Amino acid sequence: MRIGVDIGGTKTEAVAVGDDGSVVESVRLPTGFGAEAVIASTIAAVDGITAATGLDAAGFTTIGVGIPGAVDAATGRVSHAINLGLEQLELGAELTALLGAPVRVENDVNAAALGAFHLFEQPAAASMSYLNLGTGLAAGLVLRGELWRGARGGAGEIGHILTDPNGPIDLDGQHGGLEVVASGSGIARQWGRGNGNAVSAVLDAADAGDPDALEIRRRLFDGVAGSVRILVLTVDVDLVVIGGGISTLADRIMGGVNDVFAGWAAQSPFIESLGLAERIRILPAGAPVAALGAAYLGGTSWPK
Numbered sequence: 001m002r003i004g005v006d007i008g009g010t011k012t013e014a015v016a017v018g019d020d021g022s023v024v025e026s027v028r029l030p031t032g033f034g035a036e037a038v039i040a041s042t043i044a045a046v047d048g049i050t051a052a053t054g055l056d057a058a059g060f061t062t063i064g065v066g067i068p069g070a071v072d073a074a075t076g077r078v079s080h081a082i083n084l085g086l087e088q089l090e091l092g093a094e095l096t097a098l099l100g101a102p103v104r105v106e107n108d109v110n111a112a113a114l115g116a117f118h119l120f121e122q123p124a125a126a127s128m129s130y131l132n133l134g135t136g137l138a139a140g141l142v143l144r145g146e147l148w149r150g151a152r153g154g155a156g157e158i159g160h161i162l163t164d165p166n167g168p169i170d171l172d173g174q175h176g177g178l179e180v181v182a183s184g185s186g187i188a189r190q191w192g193r194g195n196g197n198a199v200s201a202v203l204d205a206a207d208a209g210d211p212d213a214l215e216i217r218r219r220l221f222d223g224v225a226g227s228v229r230i231l232v233l234t235v236d237v238d239l240v241v242i243g244g245g246i247s248t249l250a251d252r253i254m255g256g257v258n259d260v261f262a263g264w265a266a267q268s269p270f271i272e273s274l275g276l277a278e279r280i281r282i283l284p285a286g287a288p289v290a291a292l293g294a295a296y297l298g299g300t301s302w303p304k
Contacts, residue, residue, distance in 0.1 A: 003049055003060050004115075004295030005042055006108060006288065007031055007067040009083040013288055014045035016053050016060075017295040021118060025052040026288065034085040039094055046099060057099040062298025064104045066111030066290040067091065073149065076105040104297035108290050109156065110147055113140025115293030116241040120281060126238045129156070129231045130289070133224065134244030137183040139231060148235075159183065163226050167219065182223025184245055190216050199245075203252050221256035228257075228276055229264070243283035250282045 001024065005014045008031055016025040027048035032041040042065065050056055057063060069081030076092015095103040106114075113130035122128055124145040131139045137159035141148040148155050159179030160172070167176025168190050180186035188198035191213070202220075205213035228240050242250070258277050265272035283289060 001053065001055065001060055002295035002298070003046060003057070003063045004111075004291040004293065004297075005045055005063075005065045006111065006290035006294060007038065007042060007065060007084070008108070008290075009068065012041050012045045013291045014049050015288055015291045015295060016049045017292060023288065023292065025049055026291075027052070031084065035089050038084055038086065038089070039091070039098070042095060043098055057101040060101065062104065062295060063095075063099065063101055064106065064111070064294035064297030065091065065095065066106055066108040066294040068108050070153070071105055071107045071110075073104070073106050073110075073153075076103065078105065102298070104294075106147070106294065106297050107140075107153075109138045110140040110149065111293040111297065112243060112290040113142050113156075113293060114147060114296050115287075115289030115291070116243065116283060117142040117145070118292060118296065119283075119287060119289055120239060120241060122238065127235065128239045128241060129235065129237045131224075131227055131231065131240055131242045132244040133182060133184075133242060133246035135184045137179040137186075137223075137227065139227070141231075141235060141237070143235065143237075158227055158230055161230060163223070164219075178223050178227055181219040182227060182246075187216060187220065190219075199249060203249065217256070220253065221260050224253065225257045225260035225264075225276070228280060229271075229274075232274055232276060232279060238279065239281055240279050241281045241283055243287075243289060247283055248285055254280075254282070 002017045012029050012031045014027045015023045018024045027045050029045050032038050070079040078089045078091045092103050092105040109132045116130045117128050127143045129139050129141050139156035139158050141156050162177050164176030168180050170177040170180040191198045191202050202213045202216050206217040231240050261276045
């Protein structure tokens with residue numbers, strides 16, 4: 001069996017994955033804040049899995065951890081995980097020493113990409129992108145069954161791609177990046193009203209005819225469609241799996257996204273030939289893909 005851990009901003013989820021790829025045990029605990037607390041809550045989650053399975057940590061084939069922030073996958077060092085109170089942490093080395101077994105660490109979106117690849121039972125030769133539409137916007141790439149991080153770990157950071165020079169300003173001071181138009185934080189900054197779920201609020205207001213909401217919703221549809229188009233045109237993935245908090249509103253969003261695809265297809269036979277809408281899958285609600293993918297960080301020999 002394998003152990004995978006997803007360290008989120010509020011919860012840490014650990015799973016035990018059997019030889020057939022099924023989740024046989026799971027544990028969910030509050031995430032600590034700061035280095036010591038994050039390590040303690042991660043160890044507690046792993047201890048919960050070992051207690052449930054009757055195996056000690058060294059008895060598992062692999063142990064992997066997905067975490068937000070910049071991650072050096074070779075060393076397990078985590079940087080700039082601001083929501084967790086981490087500036088620099090040798091997470092892989094710390095966990096390895098405490099558990100007495102090797103621990104691999106990866107960025108949470110990359111871990112989720114591996115998990116989605118496995119969840120949708122893609123053959124080893126297939127390629128897939130996981131498009132995370134959450135607080136931020138980023139993608140993870142699995143090419144021929146292997147994570148693709150790029151030369152400096154920046155592969156999939158498509159939220160920084162600028163698509164509208166006249167669009168709203170992103171946190172990095174540039175206009176019209178994908179993240180500002182198609183992420184939860186970007187939509188909240190554009191909307192600027194209330195403290196609830198900004199995406200739902202915008203969709204409700206757009207349905208009621210609010211002109212500001214209609215424009216934000218249009219940008220959202222364009223941003224999601226543009227993200228899929230970029231992923232298909234750059235790496236020609238077989239599937240684009242959409243996850244993250246915004247994906248739970250897919251029934252209110254994907255109709256508009258498909259209309260954008262249809263408009264492009266009407267203008268360009270080449271874009272029509274790509275079959276963009278046909279390549280999309282929506283992640284099932286509650287699927288623990290980041291923890292599942294983390295379990296496979298020590299190797300990507302997929303169950304047949």
